[in-house]
Amino acid sequence: MIVLIFVLLFTVCVATKIYFKLITGWCKSQTCLKGKTALVTGPTSGIGYHTALDFAKRGARVILGCLNQTEGEWTRSRIIGETGNENVEVKLIDLNSFDSIRAFAKEINDTEERLDILVNNAGVIGFGNRRTKDDCLYVMQVNYFGPFLLTHLLIELLKKSKGSRIVNVSSLVAATVYDLDLTKLNTYPGLDHKLYARSKFCVQLFTIELAKKLRSTDITTYSVHPGIVRTNLFENVYGLGKIIILLGLFFFKTSEEGAQTTIHCAVCKGIEKLSGEHFVDCNKVSPYKSTTNLELSRKLWKVTTEIVQLKSEEIRL
Ligand SMILES: NC(=O)c1ccc[n+]([C@@H]2O[C@H](COP(=O)([O-])OP(=O)(O)OC[C@H]3O[C@@H](n4cnc5c(N)ncnc54)[C@H](OP(=O)(O)O)[C@@H]3O)[C@@H](O)[C@H]2O)c1
Structure with missing residues (x-):
């Protein structure tokens, strides 16, 4: 009997895994990125690494927006080794600090002639009630306030390139948020997964509003859910959440699979009319x-502008 149950369980697991593999979306676009510049935040591991690697393979100049210099240099060498594209730069950014974001954006604006793709990929989960020196919840700042500010600061450079794109990495968990209280964006909801969901919900609302503001330009923007992906993201998840993740690991996507929807939204031609939409497995949902x-x-949008203390000269949207 026990053997039978084991065989049944095994078959169900393998069948589910095969099903997930079959429905995984792959970016089929052959778009060449020679002469274009792409910036990816959080490229040192997981989804961000495979996104940056893909852009380098396509011939882009790739700017790696990294938290840590050593990891950034290691990532750069790996990408150059795998692609032969030496046009890969490491620049430091800590989304945890508005000063760092402003310094990073200034350096990019001062040194780069163009920016064709901005991928707001870096993200964190866990960390409870931890706050930043800007007095924001850590997870809210890295996942949402930081990308909001960074996008504002780079918008003029993005406008210089024809048909540039902004891809914001969100998550399916955004769908679980029904009661966003704008007066409590920086109040810890008591559970880490609720805070994470709030941050990703904000990312989606940001993308929708950003698309509206960009209507008079040829910049387009998309939010994506990469799938559930086997990455370092879950390192700071503990308790029941950790157990669920460990049990589910077998079913998760690889990082390369997880990067496909981001890549699709960054390079696939013909999706421009879908600006502001949400994508899963390379399809608009x-x-x-x-x-x-x-x-x-x-x-x-208005509340966030106040939280990131957007200066009048920084408001270009
Ligand atoms: N994995 C999933 O199942 C899943 C599902 C839905 C959405 N996502 C989203 O996908 C994105 C990529 O995550 P991942 O799964 O690939 O996780 P990951 O491997 O942990 O990558 C996260 C990246 O963000 C960087 N980062 C963390 N804090 C930062 C900060 N303060 N400033 C700048 N960079 C920072 C990390 O740098 P260090 O390594 O130096 O810390 C790392 O490069 C995230 O936005 C995540 O929320 C993931």
Whole structure:
């Protein structure tokens, strides 16, 4: 009997894994990125690494927006080794600090002639009630406030390149947020996964509002859910969450698979009319019900502008 149960369980697991493999979306676009510049935050591991690697393979100049110099240099060597493309730069950014984001953006604006692709990929989960020196919740700042500020600061450079794109890495968990209280964006909800979901929900509302603001330009923007991917992201998850993750590891995507939707949104031609939409497995999906409140996206934008202390000369949107 026990053997039978084991065989049944094994078969179900393998069948599920095969099903997941079959529905995984792959970016089929052959777009060449020679002469283009792409910036990826959080490229030292996981989804970000495979995104940056793909852009380098396509011939882009790739800027690695890294938290740590040593890891950045190691990533750069790895990408150059795998692609032969030496046009890969490491620049330091700590999304945890608005000063660092401003310094990073200044350096990019001062030294780069163009920016064709911005991928706001870096993200964290866990860390509880930890706050940054800007007095924001750590997870909210790295996942949402930081990318919001960075995008604002790079928008003029993005405008210089024809048809540039901004890809924001969100998550399916955004769909679980129904009660975003704009007065409590920086109040810890008591559970790490709730905070993470809030940050990714904000990323989606940001993308929707950003698309509206960019309508008069040829810049487009997309939010993506990469799938559940085997990466370092879950290192700071503990307790029941950790157990669920460990049990599910077998079913998770690889980082290369997880990068496909980001790459698709960054390079695939013909999706421009879908600016502001959400993508999963390289396909546009219907917006999560909770993200259809356009009034909420508009208000969130305004509140966020105040939280990141956007200066008048930085408001270009
Ligand atoms: N894995 C999944 O199942 C999944 C599902 C949905 C969405 N996502 C999203 O996908 C994105 C990529 O995550 P991943 O799964 O590839 O995880 P990962 O391997 O942990 O990559 C996260 C990256 O973000 C960087 N980072 C962390 N804190 C930072 C900071 N303060 N400033 C700048 N960079 C920072 C990390 O740098 P260091 O390594 O130097 O710390 C790392 O390069 C995240 O936005 C995540 O929320 C992932």
